Amino acid sequence: MQAACYEYYKHGGKAQILVAKNDKEVARLKDAVALAGKKPFALPDFRARNSEDLRSYSAELYALLAALNHFANEASPKKVLISPLRTLLHPLPAPKLLKRRTLCFGERVSLAAFKEELLHWGYTFVDVVESHGEVSFRGDIIDIFSIDAVEPVRISLFGDEIESIRFFACETQKSDKTEHESVTILPALFGLDAQGFERVLHTIENTPSDAFVKDMLSMGFWGLGELRMDYLSHFDACFAQKMDGEIAEIALFDETIDAARLLALPLLPEPKQYQDIEVSAPKPFLELHQNKRITLLARNEALLKQVNIEELGRFQESPLVVNIMSKEEIILSLNKPLSKKRPKRPSMILDELRIGDYVVHESYGVGIFKGLTNTTVLGATRDFVTLVYQGEDKLLLPVENLHVIDRYISDGGGLATLDKLGKGSFQKLKAKTREKLFEIAKEIIDIAAKRELVKGFSVRCDHEEMALFRAQAGFEYTPDQERSIEEIFEDLGSGKVMDRLLSGDVGFGKTEVAMNAILATVKGGYQVAFIAPTTLLSSQHFKSIKERLSGFGVRLAKLDRFTTTKERTSLLRGLAEGSIDVCIGTHALLGAPMKNQALLVIDEEHKFGVKQKEALKNMRANIHVLSMSATPIPRSLNMALSSIRQYSQILTPPKEREDVRTFVKEYDEVLVKEVLLREIRRGGQIFYVHNRIASIESKARELRQVLPSLRILVLHSQVSAAFTEKEMLRFEEGAYDVLLSTSIIESGIHLPNVNTIMIESSDHFGIADLHQLRGRVGRGARQGFCYFLVQNKEALTDQAKKRLVALESNASLGSGSVLAYHDLEIRGGGNLVGEAQSGHIKNIGYALYLKMLEDAIGELMHHEKSEKKEIDLKLSISAYISPECVGEDRVRLELYRRLSHCKSIQEVYEIEEEMCDRFGSVDVPTKQFLELIVVKILGMASQVSSIANYQQNITVAFEDGKKEVLKSPSKDDDDILATLLEYLRKKEKR
Template structure:
């Protein structure tokens, strides 16, 4: 920081700063510092991303960096003023960058006349992805006379409505829920998503990419185009006045491990260097006011993003000795004649929002569960004409080729079938009543489980808990000593726990959060609070390996507090066990980390039990832990998300917290989809070995796993491989994992048994064999095994033959590779994980009942059982059979994408009141334009359904002009419509129902 500041300041003082066109730095971090300095000195910085790809890599997994480079270069070349500087990490600038002629901006303004076909062609050639729904940058969607687009660098999308070829309105919309803002805007500027190419140039690059020999899964301009710019590219350090930092030069050797197509190394050595400064020093004053008072003879510059921040630091805005600069950058330096202090904190990288709309991903032939008829196979939605009127029906096939037609307004009666991650199911027989009997059996079982849960919770409510003083400075200091800032979720979870511990009631709280999101850090706050109050705590894990990992981590964090702690597991010797148990009984030992070995221990003053990976413990084991002392506080942690419905049901009985935000230092996992070859496997393994790492190799077939080990050893003769799967004895498996953690071998060849629970920071590459045979949730989980330290993780989804796999599998794999399928793929993975988590929480994950009726229905029934036993009355889910001779459906001309129509059918079928329908209708008009007649009539049909249910009507039918209503008590009433036209039938029905 100090050397860059001094160098650029001198250039500025000598009025030569415009000589510096390109500043070459070490990495992203140094680029951010340089950006702040350039801004402070009154120049405009444009920063290139740290691009760590090797020539020829598939760039789908680098799409974020490519977009950032496009964004920065477009800004730099289209910025008309002279005071601009391009800042680049050395890895990025060692490659040829697109020339200035590759960039442009396209303006669209209100009332412009635009040829939509020409605009489509331009956006395609500029690198935009055409999608059903715009959920992230560089995407565009065209539906009739509505165009949605999210240009690079924009947090919101823009919805442009056309009237014929004239721009009628431009409004922003939220990509989370697709709703547009009411205010119209005058114009928008669209920059290229890749490069501003004309059709001929775009096709030329695409043709060349197609002819290249590459193991890239999908060869197109997005995956390989950047490597084949030819005369459109230039090496910028040769063409611009450049300067380089010493740190960047010291990186040269690492950058040039792979030399292909990079700028000659000597060019960087010849670039003028920025030498380390001796005049300026970096500072981090604890008390800013006091620090300034020691340096009254120097010029004082304070940088702050707001006036409120200045007041918060007890500084006076009226102080004429201080020069206030209201900006958001960070700079903290002291020199011979000036001080620069920033009151701003580092802003964490903006993470992509999770899209709220979960698109319905029901595929043809998926298994579904109908509440009354059981498990069948979904065969899609088909239009059926009855009595001259067209309606859409969901087709579900049952045993013996029996077909069930469900009106789309009742699509909420079916749910995707999921059980233990397996999608295979046995279909039921229609009309046999066997499913109803099965449901009754499950209901009895569930009432017993729900009863146990409620009894335990009620009994604990009556007990006074151990009251812990959580208002201590030492606890705040502990959080500051973590070495990182807590996420908002972590801070909230800690507050929740402290409230519970100090309330005088017994705590029973569950914390869910993805692996690596900082659950253990939250738990350590609870442990410390209890121990500082001179009480005891136990930390229980499902495996010896996890116990060892946690024990070492806690020893480091708790070292300064000097209290005795121990580890008790299967590896502890008899003598050690005896001493630990004595220490616990006498109260001398304050904290023990261990496995099931802790289940029967006696303690002196136990106040807290923390259960890690609580879904791995059975109900009986958890009750044993609670029985250690009746007033003990229980804090459980689980890496599996909790389904929303179950969360609501259980939250009445126990405290719930969730960590949904990843820590800022966690890097994403770079994912690739590849076709299998020995050469590829060898390159992946050697690349990870070169950086001193280890690998997971997932081969999900126990029968052929030993043969796979032989294949790997043949490809790389000196490699050390160990095999692990469910048939290996637990003690042996633990030994293997220990060996892997101690770096005794290079590759852990495993079935999907490694999917959760392991934290092995040195294993940062994973190869998943036969990736097309895994569900998206499993692939998402397996990818989470790597990239768990500050090292970048690499995940390779490998398929045997890409010509043999289904289009659907290709779509899902490429989605995982480019991380851009936020609206469906990731959300679906979360849904699957949630469904799995629901079973685990109640300790019944292996129950055959779940397999018979599917998790979705199982959880719904558990929620009903809990509600019923808690004294809440939940109405049975009733339906109304509507047999009106009207054409009512979501027209495929109005909404062309099948999955979007299916999602809207699902949402409309779940509406319970008219306001929900109006809200969706408003959203549809916003997204797709004014509804056509059949769509409008379908919305009215949903309104008829809602009103009928409130009036206890079970059937509505029409014949000619007669409309008949049948109530739940079988009483009938028939009324007449003015004609048999659709609009008259609908109007008459609604009038009757609204009486």
């Protein structure tokens, strides 16, 4: 196909549109067109159906509009638009809607007119710009993320004149230091004027659709009417290859498609000179064809040196991937196709606290967060966080002490019980928990100390055999997988006993990493036991390990509740004699005698019972242990445990993994039937989440009425473990179409055939739970679908609507996923400690529990004092981040949270610089608040316990009981702060 395309355009081919099957073909054709000297523009595979909600297609829609814009505005006659067939079946925006606007340094901008223009162009107005098509106006600062840009741009105005143009990073919100002369902005959607915008909105309003919110982003594409045109009729077009079957299939499902017109389009002529080639070993291939003219395409010279073929052909620095040959010439690329860039996870947890959330205060326990309150006390204005406790008692927490509260996350997401203010009961609870934690910490450290004294089996791996094993994986390892394997091999060969935790989401390739360790151990002459908590998990592992290792002479066996007595006897004999290399099983494998065991692999260890954990403890005393977990552990706890236990993380998903297509819909039987049928038609299965045990059976009857032939498995927490396990095995084998369950859907299982999930009453779930449930599907290379269903969208609060819509348009990004990851990380830390602690966790929440565990481990290991004293600041100065400077409460709260966690003055100054960058110059109250944080940090370094003032007199009290009185030049806020800062800085120097 590349050969035909290259030859056609090299010899003056006229078609301005080239039609391909899918994204992969488009990428290959794009490279061939570019090599032939044309300018290619590629459209994405846009598979939305007419009047469908486009929020979940926003990434494709933006890519489509950006590519069309660049194509329309390209003056060169050499331009070629390459597109998948399904994209061109839609009429696309006419060239007059594909406008652009260039903003230059020194240009005058009318803010009101510019806002209006961006609104008509389809931009979404937000507080913080995080993804394409968003804009934020904050005083004299404008952040815009154009749909064709790699990073958003920050424009600073002086009055109405553009003073600076700089790009910035979404993850940190900090701008680059490089100033730009100009920047070009494309419409987020369409370049409409006020009249056109109103007309499109009117059309949208009258278009029948089940879109959750009927707005420009959800429906705009369908509301353009005569502003769209058929690109296939307007430009010369041809097919890259025959597509009769595809056209017939599409026409069968959509009667509006004119199949005859499509079939009349010409086909790329067959190549006369060139042919496509696939080369796995470049050097011998090129040596064989030395008499030909050879062009080598590579991103850099290093690629040539790697394969040692510099002297065999002419090097052309190019990112293209084209492999073709003729009788006289070979064009060979050493580049690999670039994998799709995954969005980086933002580091800011913007939605961390919402009004009504449960929080835990380190000293007062569980309360309800009620937002920020700006209050004047003794003539000084300050911001406080309001917390409500039992009996409607209120606590006003100064924002500089925000670090003493954290969101309440309980075991299994249960509801909290509010504590009573002033009773001291929470302090008693904490003390009791602390005692228990010291026992746990001591146990963790003792086990580690014992293991340190034991000499481990030294496993040397055969690198050639391991390279062959990797080559047969059928996919490329991610950098995280490679790093984890290296770390494990280092441990195995060190002569010390390994105790490593490998964490990564389901489907991210933990088992593949473990298989490298298993093969190396077996080839080193040792045996391996692989233990999982359930029969389903162990049988899944057995299948995948057998598939990968049987070709390498590894003798495998499986031991679980389905193993007969006869098989069990023979298996145990084989283990004791050494005729079995690897045994995979459940806790039935615990304590089985093995002749020469060097490695124990444990999956989801926290799911084992107390007895099994004891047996595991005895087993692991002198052998290498690799534990695998699908939940990450908090960074800080990892640091506390790092000297005791090694830790590897797999954070990057496999290359072929797609983001899950997400829809928010009002519950409707027709929709449910359509979704179920579509998944069943493609041979898949469905998760249906109904979170009420009382009505789950009637929901099953309801679904059977919708589709009488539906095979439904009903599971919830009151169903016995044995039944659950047996039926889940049958579900995996395809005995059921739908798993109807509460939100207990097993987080550790890998069911690649389940690629649709429907969640009823999704507005009753937390954002982290929804994010985690969505992660249950789309685990293979197949597109996953997630439907968040609500009973009545009119009854939802604006806040709930916003949260669901954010999840719909962000399949993988945004603060929602950071928050989900944050919750998951904390729960993962709880997994390390074990479920026996769930009572203590419920009392004080995961976050505080793990903070106290870190302190206990730190104290036992380094004899550090874990209690940090707080400074009592009673200064009558007005200090707060003003709404004039930072308009949004949630953004101010995030800044307060970060400032309260600052441990050095340098960190405060970095945040100040960031604030000037993001919001413009800081005003007086904001500057004074930043200085107050500096006072607090300096005071803590000098063991100050409290600072208070009465007019000009300032009293500084120390932890040892001493006091000093300072006098400032006046009672003005700035003088009091300046006097304090000067005194504390001198003290710090001394």
